[in-house]
Amino acid sequence: MRAHLARHARRVLIQHSRSPSCALYSAPTRRRQLIRPIAHGVVSYRTFFDGLFQKAPREVRQPEFEPGWMKIMVWRSRMLDNLRPPPTKELIQCWTIFFNAKLSSRVPLNATQAIQCRRLLDYLLQEISEAPAKTPLKLERKDLNNALTALRTLRPRERTPNHLDLAKSIYSTLNSGALGKQKKGRDTALWAQYIHTICLYGGSKEALEMLHANWDDVIGLAKNGDNLVVPVAQCLAREGCEQELVELLEYAEKNGIPFDKDTQAAIVSFFAQRDQVPETKHWFDKLPASGRRTAEVYPLVATFAVRNNVQEWAVPHFLELGDTKPEKPYWDSLLQAILIMGKGLKQVEAMMSHMADSNGPVKADTSTINGLLRAAVDLKDPMLAEDILSLATEKDLKLDGETYLIQMGLRLEAGYLPGVQAAYKNAKKLEPWHSNPDRWWEYCQLLNQYLSVLCAQKTTDFKLLGEHVSLAEEDQVQLDPQTIATLCIRFLENEQYFDVMDILSVHAFQFSAAEREIVQEAFVKFCLVETSTSxxxxxxxxxxxxxxxxxxxxxxxxxxxxxxxxxxxxxxxxxxxxxxxxxxxxxxxxxxxxxxxxxxxxxxxxxxxxxxxxxxxxxxxxxxxxxxxxxxxxxxxxxxxxxxxxxxxxxxxxxxxxxxxxxxxxxxxxxxxxxxxxxxxxxxxxxxxxxxxxxxxxxxxxxxxxxxxxxxxxxxxxxxxxxxxxxxxxxxxxxxxxxxxxxxxxxxxxxxxxxxxxxxxxxxxxxxxxxxxxxxxxxxxxxxxxxxxx
Known part of the structure; x- marks a missing residue:
């Protein structure tokens, strides 16, 4: 009997012209006979009016795809099924629309999109080469340049070989003459853009070979302000290629490209993170050709010195920096370094009164406070952060959006959720990410953490959680797959199935195959451990x-x-x-x-x-x-x-x-x-x-x-x-x-x-x-x- 009921259980059909197939939702439940009260004719059942004024079922959101992406997926599906693909002109148009939308929305390519776009490019090139002369097909160079720009400028959430293969395909196509006539000789600007791009996705070894093969071009670009040694060094450091990194910097210095402060920051960061003391000291002691290190390297070295108990080596460098009367960004970094080294806030405040550059005294401002707060984050000291905020109030320094983002991180670390909520509201009000893309990335990461913490509470405030999910959607925040999985499971436990459908409609189709597996794993695990069969x-x-x-x-x-x-x-x-x-x-x-x-x-x-x-x-x-x-x-x-x-x-x-x-x-x-x-x-x-x-x-x-x-x-x-x-x-x-x-x-x-x-x-x-x-x-x-x- 139970099996029969499960097969023929009531289905909730959301009938809407825009609803996708996934709007169909059914849950097998036992059908129970309704027992009508004995009213002896007193109560009448107004079935017509009940149906007339019944609340309409909630609308389920249509799955959201990026412009042009659905057509690309249809093409791939038909190719796998050996069916007739969409017209080539439509596919060329989809390529253009897709990458223009990427540059507009600032949403990076995921791994699945990268591999499908590479396959589509190969298909389009074949179709263009086989097209008859009467009906020529053409893929514009600017469309491929847009794709390469999207790969380079959009901060990737995934760095996979698929991205690297797409960049290689685009670059080889632009240089092959398959798109028609091109300028004689190599396009140096395009070549430099390609180097920057493959360095983002783990192509350091290939980029290194290209530098050595075209060193004259590297020198020419460096004179014009684009030192390609920097991105290659950063990529080698990210991939842990110690020998190649050291050899590149030594080769560059011997062959016409001076030791740069940015390359110094890359190699010092590499050795400092690995606590390699002699190497870190050597490369930090070596002054760049400009005579000035980057400001960001000083807090990093301070953290390294404390962790490895080499404060005596680091302190003279900090004193030397203060004696040169540097610009304000260096003063801000120096204050952070002093705080990290264990000096109290009173000593930091005393140093503030002595800050000066070549033009005279330098006053602390909001960016100074933000730097000190970031030092407190590194130290994981919420009480120190509160003291820093009190100092800002004493000096009448106005807090900005970045300050509230840092506060969010500190209070999340401390588990003080009311404080996180207050900082979140202030950050949203000021929206600091409009002037600095790095703040947008920071905001997205903090919001993901906040949602995960809210889900982890024993007594979850589902109303507040739903509001934050809606606000994230309004801001077009890309939530991480792990966050989406956590949210869905929490709503499933509370039987809020429509909320789960809405979340999946917005986010599930934006993920790569690997990211989708994270969400799938969570659902499968829920089915395994959930005690309720329904x-x-x-x-x-x-x-x-x-x-x-x-x-x-x-x-x-x-x-x-x-x-x-x-x-x-x-x-x-x-x-x-x-x-x-x-x-x-x-x-x-x-x-x-x-x-x-x-x-x-x-x-x-x-x-x-x-x-x-x-x-x-x-x-x-x-x-x-x-x-x-x-x-x-x-x-x-x-x-x-x-x-x-x-x-x-x-x-x-x-x-x-x-x-x-x-x-x-x-x-x-x-x-x-x-x-x-x-x-x-x-x-x-x-x-x-x-x-x-x-x-x-x-x-x-x-x-x-x-x-x-x-x-x-x-x-x-x-x-x-x-x-x-x-x-x-x-x-x-x-x-x-x-x-x-x-x-x-x-x-x-x-x-x-x-x-x-x-x-x-x-x-x-x-x-x-x-x-x-x-x-x-x-x-x-x-x-x-x-x-x-x-």
């Missing part, structure tokens, strides 16, 4: 609708989850969705059919058996073997179809592979549940004896059950007595329990109980500990854990 089923429905790319392994594990929950009807739906999937990689395999039929052996369902068995008969990719036939015997026997189970035994005995121990156990179980099955069981047993093979206790127990199932009391007792000689193992609780459960009448069971108690008293005592249950035929049976495997 919630687990609802989670699966959302997972299926929004993540068609859900892996085959996850689908199989979800099928098993619903078997474990004793819901074979739900497991059959999961199996059916696999069978209907457009991607053949997600179709059920031989092992999947076996696992499903084994599940039905534990939790039978006739309708599920018929549905999947029909699928098997239509599936030409599956070649039946003994394991599959055994699983079919198990499933049909559990569903009270032991006659059909015998047909599969015939298939096994006539096959080249032949029977196995598990198939013998399965057929004996089928004969146990079939009237008169003992005759065939004895024939099978005689064939086994002729083969002269070792008999496992599990097979022998099944044979005992087959004999007992035909009410042959004396024969069953004799077989039990001979068990020790045949198997080498004496009867145990399972042997006696199988025999007792197999007898089809109370009198037979009673007589067998008396005999077993007398013959095997200790084993029977152990059996009775398992407890009993009442069947539909009013027979008592022991609770035996008989699990049949193929």
């Amino acid at each position: 919630r687990a089923w609802s989670s699966y429905q959302l997972l299926r609708q929004f993540f068609q790319d859900l892996s085959f392994e996850h689908r199989v594990s979800l099928m098993q989850v619903f078997f474990d929950r004793k819901r074979p009807d739900m497991a059959s739906h999961v199996f059916g969705h696999m069978r209907q999937h457009r991607n053949s990689d997600n179709h059920p395999q031989l092992s999947t059919y076996i696992k499903f039929f084994e599940g039905l052996g534990q939790h039978p369902d006739t309708e599920a058996l018929e549905m999947v068995f029909n699928m098997l008969k239509m599936d030409t990719t599956v070649q039946p073997n003994t394991r599959l036939y055994t699983s079919l015997i198990i499933a049909h026997t559990a569903c009270d179809r032991s006659l059909q189970a015998l047909d599969f035994w015939s298939e096994i005995t006539s096959s080249r592979e032949g029977p196995t121990y598990t198939s013998l156990e399965a057929i004996f179980w089928a004969l146990e549940r079939r009237p008169g099955g003992s005759k065939m069981a004895q024939k099978v047993w005689k064939r086994i004896e002729k083969m002269d093979v070792d008999i496992p206790p599990s097979v022998y127990n099944a044979y005992v059950g087959a004999i007992a199932g035909s009410a042959e009391e004396q024969e069953a007792q004799d077989i039990i007595l001979r068990m020790g000689k045949i198997t080498g193992v004496e009867p145990d609780a399972m042997t006696l329990g199988v025999a007792y459960n197999g007898f089809p009448g109370q009198q037979l069971q009673s007589r067998f109980q008396s005999w077993a108690k007398m013959r095997y008293p200790e084993v029977w005592t152990e059996l009775e500990k398992k407890g009993k249950r009442m069947t539909r035929d009013s027979l008592c049976k022991f609770k035996l854990n008989r699990v049949f495997k193929a």
Whole structure:
């Protein structure tokens, strides 16, 4: 009855012209009969008005794709299915629209977009080369330049080989002449842009080779203010290439490019982060050609000095900087360094009064306070941060948006959520990211952390959480996949399914395949651990609708989850969705059919058996073997179809592979549940004896059950007595329990109980500990854990 209700449960259909397929949401629930109150005619039911004024169902958001991206995905899908792709002109237009939208929205390319765009570019170039002269196709150079600009200027969230391959394809196309006439010689500006781009995505080794091969161009660009040694050095440092980094800086200095302050910052940061003391000292002591280090390197060196107890080496450098009367950014960095070195805020305040540059005294301002606050962040000292804010108030320094962003980070670290909320409101009001892109990145990271912390609260304020999710959407903040996963699971636990659908509609289709897997993992884990079957089923429905790319392994594990929950009807739906999937990689395999039929052996369902068995008969990719036939015997026997189970035994005995121990156990179980099955069981047993093979206790127990199932009391007792000689193992609780459960009448069971108690008293005592249950035929049976495997 439960299975029937699950299949025909009420579905909530959101009918809207803009709603996607994922707007269909259904959750199988038990239908309960409504009990109307006895009102003796006093209460009238105004069904017409109730329907007229009923609140409309909530609208589900349409999945949001970036402009042009959906057409690219349609092209890729048709290519995989060997169908006619969209017209090439439309695809060229989609390329243009997609990258123009990227530059406008400032949303970086994810790994999936990078690989599909590279494939699309290869396809377009082939189509352009094969196009007839009468109808020429053309991809503009500016469109490829826009793509390269997007790769370079948009701060990446992922740095993958796919991005690198796309950059290489674009650059080689621009230099190949495939787009028509081009200037003679190499475009130095384009070459420099390419170097910058591949350095963002791990192409340091290739960039290094290109520098050495075109060193004259490197020198020329450096004279014009674009020192390519800097991005290559930063990339080598990021990838941990110590030897190549040192050799590059030494080579550059010997071959016409002076030691630069930015390259010094890169190599000092590299060694300082690894606590390599001699190397850090060497490269920091070495002055750049300009005679001045970068301001940002001083706080970094201060942290390194404290961590490695080399303050005596670092302090003279800080004193030397103060004596040169540097510009204000250096004073701000110096104050941070002093604070990190362990000096108190009073000493920092005293130094503020002595700040001066070549033009006279330098006054502290908001940026000075922000620098000190960042030092407090590095020290993880919230109390110091509050003292710094008090100092700002004393000096009448106005706080800006960056200050509130730093406050957010500090208070998140301290776990003071009211303070985080206040700082968040002030930061949103001032919006410091409009003037500095780095602040936008910082804001996005802090908001992700804040949402994760809100989700982690024991008593979650779902109203506040929903408001912040909406505000993040208004600001077009790209939430991290881990944040999205956490939000969805929290809303699923609270049964806010529409909120989950809205979140997934906005964010799920913006992620790469690797990022989507993070969200999928969270949903699958929720289905595994959630105690409520209804919630687990609802989670699966959302997972299926929004993540068609859900892996085959996850689908199989979800099928098993619903078997474990004793819901074979739900497991059959999961199996059916696999069978209907457009991607053949997600179709059920031989092992999947076996696992499903084994599940039905534990939790039978006739309708599920018929549905999947029909699928098997239509599936030409599956070649039946003994394991599959055994699983079919198990499933049909559990569903009270032991006659059909015998047909599969015939298939096994006539096959080249032949029977196995598990198939013998399965057929004996089928004969146990079939009237008169003992005759065939004895024939099978005689064939086994002729083969002269070792008999496992599990097979022998099944044979005992087959004999007992035909009410042959004396024969069953004799077989039990001979068990020790045949198997080498004496009867145990399972042997006696199988025999007792197999007898089809109370009198037979009673007589067998008396005999077993007398013959095997200790084993029977152990059996009775398992407890009993009442069947539909009013027979008592022991609770035996008989699990049949193929």
